[in-house]
Amino acid sequence: MRLTLRVWRQSAADATGAMVTYDIDGISEDMSFLEMLDSLNEQLILEGDDPVAFDHDCREGICGACGVVINGDAHGPERTTTCQLHMRHFSDGDTIDVEPWRAGAFPVVKDLVVDRSAFDRIIGAGGYISAPTGSAPEAHATPVPKADADFAFEHAECIGCGACVAACPNGSAMLFTSAKVNHLNVLPQGAPERETRVLDMVATMDEEGFGGCTLTGECATACPKGIPLPSITAMNKEWLRATRKVAR
Amino acid sequence: MALATRTDKRADRKAGDPGGGRPGKRPSVLGTLWGSTVGKKAVMAVSGLVLLGYLVAHLLGNLKIFFGPGEFNEYGHWLRTMGEPVLHYEWALWIVRVGLLAAVILHGVCAYQLSRRDIAARPTSYVHKRRRASYATRTMRWGGIILALFIVWHLLDLTTLTVNENAQPGHPYENVVATFSTWYGNVIYITAMLALGMHIRHGFWSAAQTLGMGSATRDRVLKITANGLALVLTVGFISLPVGVMTGLVS
Numbered sequence: 303m304r305l306t307l308r309v310w311r312q313s314a315a316d317a318t319g320a321m322v323t324y325d326i327d328g329i330s331e332d333m334s335f336l337e338m339l340d341s342l343n344e345q346l347i348l349e350g351d352d353p354v355a356f357d358h359d360c361r362e363g364i365c366g367a368c369g370v371v372i373n374g375d376a377h378g379p380e381r382t383t384t385c386q387l388h389m390r391h392f393s394d395g396d397t398i399d400v401e402p403w404r405a406g407a408f409p410v411v412k413d414l415v416v417d418r419s420a421f422d423r424i425i426g427a428g429g430y431i432s433a434p435t436g437s438a439p440e441a442h443a444t445p446v447p448k449a450d451a452d453f454a455f456e457h458a459e460c461i462g463c464g465a466c467v468a469a470c471p472n473g474s475a476m477l478f479t480s481a482k483v484n485h486l487n488v489l490p491q492g493a494p495e496r497e498t499r500v501l502d503m504v505a506t507m508d509e510e511g512f513g514g515c516t517l518t519g520e521c522a523t524a525c526p527k528g529i530p531l532p533s534i535t536a537m538n539k540e541w542l543r544a545t546r547k548v549a550r
Numbered sequence: 551m552a553l554a555t556r557t558d559k560r561a562d563r564k565a566g567d568p569g570g571g572r573p574g575k576r577p578s579v580l581g582t583l584w585g586s587t588v589g590k591k592a593v594m595a596v597s598g599l600v601l602l603g604y605l606v607a608h609l610l611g612n613l614k615i616f617f618g619p620g621e622f623n624e625y626g627h628w629l630r631t632m633g634e635p636v637l638h639y640e641w642a643l644w645i646v647r648v649g650l651l652a653a654v655i656l657h658g659v660c661a662y663q664l665s666r667r668d669i670a671a672r673p674t675s676y677v678h679k680r681r682r683a684s685y686a687t688r689t690m691r692w693g694g695i696i697l698a699l700f701i702v703w704h705l706l707d708l709t710t711l712t713v714n715e716n717a718q719p720g721h722p723y724e725n726v727v728a729t730f731s732t733w734y735g736n737v738i739y740i741t742a743m744l745a746l747g748m749h750i751r752h753g754f755w756s757a758a759q760t761l762g763m764g765s766a767t768r769d770r771v772l773k774i775t776a777n778g779l780a781l782v783l784t785v786g787f788i789s790l791p792v793g794v795m796t797g798l799v800s
C-alpha cells in the first residue's frame with residue numbers, strides 16, 4: 303500500500319507543532335498501525351530526519367501505553383488499541399491524519415507522546431486496596447457474588463490508555479475514573495475504602511484539570527475495552543452515597 | 551496499566567505524595583457538592599428537575615385558556631389567594647417565586663462554571679475534524695442561554711407587563727391574547743419552546759445519570775420518558791400561540 307501520512311510533529315513540550323506530510327510505500331495490510339509508524343521512522347532515519355516519537359509497550363492491547371488520534375478517532379476506526387489496529391482497515395492511496403491525545407491535563411511531550419501521569423495520580427489517590435501482603439489468601443475465604451465479580455471484571459479491563467479523555471469534547475476523565483472506582487468498590491476487598499476511594503479519586507481528577515461529564519458518550523464509543531457509559535452513572539451514585547456517609 | 555511518560559510539570563510534589571494530597575478534614579456536604587464537578591452536576595440536576603416540575607404545573611394551568619376568559623382569569627386570581635387563610639394574600643405565590651429564582655440561579659451558575667471548566671480542559675482542538683457528539687453539549691449550552699433570555703422576556707411580557715402593549719393588570723387572558731396577536735410574540739415564544747424541548751430531552755436523561763438513577767436496563771424507559779416530557783411540554787405550550795393565531799382563543 304502507498305499512503306500519505308500527515309503527522310503532528312512537535313520537537314518539545316514548549317515548542318509549537320504542526321502537521322507534517324510524509325509519503326510512504328510498501329505498507330502491508332497485515333502490519334499494525336505501529337508497525338506502519340516503525341516503517342515511517344526507518345525511512346526518516348535513513349533520510350537523516352528525526353523519527354516520530356510515539357508511546358508503545360506491549361503491542362498486544364493490554365498495557366495502555368499506545369494511543370494516537372487517527373483521522374479524528376482515538377485509536378482509529380476500529381474498537382481496539384492503536385497497536386492492535388491493522389492496516390487492512392485502510393486502503394491504498396489513503397491520506398491518514400495522526401495526532402496526539404488532546405486534553406489540557408495531557409500535555410504533549412514530543413510529537414505523538416503525551417504526559418498521562420495525571421492518571422497515575424488519580425490511581426494514587428485511591429485506586430488500590432490496603433491489604434497485608436504475604437502468602438496468597440485462601441480463594442474461598444471471601445465469597446464474591448457472581449454478578450459482582452462480573453461487574454468488577456468488566457471495569458478491571460480498563461488499561462488506562464486515555465482514549466476516553468482524548469475523545470471527550472470536555473477532556474473529561476470520568477470514564478477512566480469510574481472504571482477504576484467501580485472495579486474496586488463492588489468487591490469485599492475494596493469495601494473498607496469504599497467512600498474515601500471515590501471521593502479522593504474524583505477530587506484528584508478535578509485537581510488535575512480534567513473537564514466535567516456532559517454525557518455525550520464519546521468516551522464509551524472510543525474505549526478499546528468497551529467500558530460502558532453507565533459506569534459513569536454508577537460512579538455518580540457511589541460519589542453521592544459517599545458524600546452522605548462521610549458527613550455522618 | 552503502563553507507567554506514563556512524565557514531564558516535570560508536577561516536580562513540586564513531594565516524593566511519596568500520591569498526588570491527591572487529601573487534607574485531614576473533609577469539607578461539609580455542601581462544600582463537597584459545590585467543590586466537585588460531580589457535585590455541581592448533581593446541583594444542576596436537582597434544580598433542573600425542580601424547574602421541570604414547575605413547568606408541568608405551569609402548562610396545566612395555561613391549558614385552562616381553552617376554557618374561556620372566566621376560568622383562566624379566575625385561575626390567575628387563585629394563584630394569589632392560594633394558601634389562604636393560613637397564609638396572607640400572595641404569600642404562597644412569593645414563596646414559589648423565591649424557590650424558582652433560587653433554582654434558576656443555581657442551575658445557571660453551575661452551568662456557567664462547568665462549561666468554562668470543560669472548555670478549558672480541551673484547549674487544543676484536533677486538526678482532523680469530524681462530526682462529534684458534542685451535539686448534546688452544544689444544544690444544552692445554546693438552549694440554556696436562549697431559555698435564560700426567554701425567562702427575562704417572559705417576565706417583562708406577562709408578569710410585569712412592561713413590554714406588552716395593550717396589557718391590563720389583572721386580566722391575564724386578554725394579555726396572553728395580546729402577546730400572541732403580535733408576530734414577534736409568536737416567534738419568541740415558539741422558538742423558546744423548541745429550545746425547551748431539546749433542553750429537556752437531553753437534560754432529563756442526563757439528570758437521571760448524574761443522580762445515579764440510570765442503569766442499562768432502565769435506559770430505555772428513561773429515554774422514552776425524556777422524549778415524552780419534551781414533546782408534551784413543547785406541544786402543550788405551543789398550543790397557546792397556535793390557539794390565538796387560529797382564532798380558537800380570542
Ligand code: HEM
Nearest residue numbers: 516594595598599601602658661690694698753756757760
Ligand atoms: C437559566 C436558564 C438555563 C440555562 C443557562 C441552562 C443551561 C443548562 C446547561 C448548560 C445544562 C448542562 C447540559 C449538559 O451538561 O449536558 C443544563 C442541564 C439541565 N437543564 Fe438547564 N438551563 C436553563 C434553564 C432550564 C430550565 C427552565 C429547565 C427546566 C425545564 C432546565 C432543566 C435542565 C435539566 C433537568 C438539566 C440536566 C441536569 C444534568 O445534566 O444533570 N434548564 N441546563
Ligand code: SF4
Nearest residue numbers: 460461463464466525
Ligand atoms: S476507560 Fe477505556 S478509553 Fe478510558 S482509559 Fe480505560 S481503557 Fe482507555
Ligand code: FES
Nearest residue numbers: 361365366368385
Ligand atoms: S502497546 Fe500496549 S496496548 Fe498498545
